[in-house]
Amino acid sequence: MAQPPALTVPTLASLGLPAERPLVLVDVDEVLGLFMQGFGDFLADRGYEMRIERFALFQNVYPPGGSEHIDLETGRKLFDEFFGGHCHEIEPAPGAVAALNRLSKAAEILILSNAPAQGERLRTQWLARHGMAHPLVLNSGPKGPIAAGLIAQTPHRTAFIDDLLPNLDSVAEHSPATATFQHVADLRLRPFAPRSERHRRLDDWIDLAEAIEAAVRS
Numbered sequence: 001m002a003q004p005p006a007l008t009v010p011t012l013a014s015l016g017l018p019a020e021r022p023l024v025l026v027d028v029d030e031v032l033g034l035f036m037q038g039f040g041d042f043l044a045d046r047g048y049e050m051r052i053e054r055f056a057l058f059q060n061v062y063p064p065g066g067s068e069h070i071d072l073e074t075g076r077k078l079f080d081e082f083f084g085g086h087c088h089e090i091e092p093a094p095g096a097v098a099a100l101n102r103l104s105k106a107a108e109i110l111i112l113s114n115a116p117a118q119g120e121r122l123r124t125q126w127l128a129r130h131g132m133a134h135p136l137v138l139n140s141g142p143k144g145p146i147a148a149g150l151i152a153q154t155p156h157r158t159a160f161i162d163d164l165l166p167n168l169d170s171v172a173e174h175s176p177a178t179a180t181f182q183h184v185a186d187l188r189l190r191p192f193a194p195r196s197e198r199h200r201r202l203d204d205w206i207d208l209a210e211a212i213e214a215a216v217r218s
């Protein structure tokens, strides 16, 4: 059986993050940025329609007037095109920028995104343009292994925020001491987003920033 590629974990120092304060790992899509809205606008320009009827991505996308959602292959093609040229067009999630500004007074912020590699440059520019110029690390697959590698480099408290339970569960399994929070930015998606007793769900960034601050305070 083919071995998965070895995981490369950047050092906090190489990311410009001193290991002297708590570390907060934050997702982008549906946490710092309104991905579904931005991807939906991109799709609309190409004649597709996003109807948010479940907690899914391509299964919510329909060809014009169609009653069958697009297939995985079409979805992936559109997704890659979006990240290659349009992922900087999304809006920040309400309250996210102010919350990161507040958190960065007491903690180091690292953005951990499962965006494809072709989105790195535009995503970095997007973060800077919206006043969230924190180091960006791209990952693919569950976030537990890379988060654990980053978290192991600091003796301080840590927190992790994501919209997806598989990522939150993965981090909880690999780094049990890390505080995990679920945030779902899109109002239409919230009712469909599964929650878990394992992770606090806070969809308002004001409440979320307060809870993160309390969790990493030593």
Ligand SMILES: [Mg+2]
Binding pocket: 027, 028, 029, 030, 031, 162, 163, 164
């Ligand atoms: Mg996300």
